[in-house]
Amino acid sequence: MNAPDPTTALALADHLRTAQAVRAHSQAILQLAQRGQARHFVYHPARLAEAAAYVAGVIRQRYPGGAIPYHSRWRHFEPGGVDRWAQVATSLGLNHDGQRLERARARVDLAVTSVLLDAGAGPQWRYLDDATGQTLTRSEGLGVASLRWWAAGGLSSSPKAPWQADAEGLQRVSNEALAQAFQVGPDNPLVGVAGRVQLLRQLGRVMQAQPQWFSRPDAPGLLRPGHMVDWLFAHHPTGEVPAGALLALLLRALGGIWPSRHVMAGQPLGDCWPHPDAPHGWLPFHKLSQWMAYSLLEPLEDAGLHVVALDDLTGLPEYRNGGLLLDLGVITPRDATFFSHIWRPQDEAIVEWRALTVALLDPLAQAVRDELGLSLTDLPLARVLEGGTWAAGRAIARERRPEGDPPVQLDSDGTVF
Known part of the structure; x- marks a missing residue:
């Protein structure tokens, strides 16, 4: 599937690592579905309005005042x-005004590492947050566990700066350390422990190999994700950072983190998968990288940077957004055994499901705006997702299945979902 001409292959690899490619390639699969020609799913456009009404109802319930934060x-x-x-x-x-820049760096350290740890936890895992006494599961449990681990210095090489996640500290992370921090045991299994550890270690190695994005002149030996804040200030002197440029930075700077599933012209493609009906035969998603971009909006704004053109980013093709479409019948599988089969991320049906999720989130978001009487400015996709489709996907899952499991059974390695 790789292009034979090295120049063409490199250009295609660069293209596949853009938000524009994520949206355009997924829309090509939706166009097939609209003609009834998608290989694995049937699209029911009349049910999109029903889904929009359901999502709008969730938004009204969760945010009655209308102040919806970013996803x-x-x-x-x-x-x-x-x-x-x-x-x-x-x-x-870190809460003082004089710490604004260092606080932003710390928040980026936290956000990047926490997102890398955010792939699905599995249905059995639980986390007891001792400080509050709350027992948490799934994304909230993973988020709070990662916050506590980071704050305790678990990712730092310096006892004097526990809030750092630096290259040296990350490369020291072990399966045992993560298991302890996340309270993993025989009766509390967490999916993909080794995969998550490898992502953190690889982050440390990637930063060492590419110090131009992760160091700063006054601390050349200290490599942190948070130093991307300094890079952005240097390269966007107006203080405005297009969202597509932010994603491009993350895909360039962090692309070497992901397992080398597919490589083109020597470039790792990351969350990008073959599909015979996709443009050039590829469907890029970059789910965790886009989730990371959304999660950097608040730290960057805290630092004084303004991320613009947010809707250049796409919806996230994960099991809550995609599960919403399945549970509400917006798309239905052609294969009667789809829901009983255990799927891998690379399976063609899953790749197609994720593409339809990305493509359908755009018209679904507009239908939700219409339901609520809001404009694109009032309710960008980043807020529709939060308000929103992700929460609605979780809500409908709880209505349909006792444990709130997604409708699709996934064999996750902790690096995609």
Whole structure:
């Protein structure tokens, strides 16, 4: 499937690592579905309005005042209405005005590493947050566990700066350390422990190999994701950062983290998968990288940077958004055994499901705006997702299945979903 001409292959690899490619390639699969020609799913457009009404109802319930935040990892630090980030920032001395830049760096360190740890937890795992007494599961449990681990210095090489996630500290992370931090045991299994550890270690190695994005002149030996804040200030002197440029930075700087599933012209493609009906034969998603971009909006704004053109990013093709479409019958599988089969991320049916999820989230978002009487400016996709489709996907899952499991059974390695 790789292009034979190296120049063409490199150009295609660069193209596949853009938000524009994610949207355009997924829309090509939706166009097939609209003609009844998608290989694995049937699209029922009349049910999109029903889904929009359901999502709008969830938004009204969750945000009656209309102040919907961005879809980001920061929401997962707040279960039970507890602002754990604010508490931790205060305890670490990062809450003062004079610490604005260092606080932003620390928040990026936290967001990047927490997102890397955010792939599905599995149905059995639980986390007891000792500080609040809450028992948390799934994304909130993973978020709070990662916050506590980071704040305790679990990713730092410096006892004097526990809020750092630096290359040296990350490469020291072990399966045992993560298991302890996340309270993993025989009766509390967590999916993909080794995969998550490898992502953190690989982040450390990638930063060492590419210091131009992860160091700063006054601390050349200290390599942190948070130093991307300094890079963005240097390369966007107006203070405005297009969302597509932010994603491009993450895909360039962090692309070497992901397992080398597919490589083109020497470039790792990341969350990008073959499909015979896709443009050039590929469907890029970059789910965790886009989730990371959404999760950096608040830290960057805290630093004084303004991320613009947010809707250049796409909806996220994960099991809550995609599960919403399946549970509400917007798309239905052709194969009667689809829901009983255990799927891998690379399976063609799953790749197609994810593409339809990305493509359908755009018209679904507009239908939700119409339901609520809001404009694109009032309710960008980043807020529709939060308000929103992700929460609605979880809500409908709980209505349909006792444990709130997604409708699709996935064999996850902890690096995609």
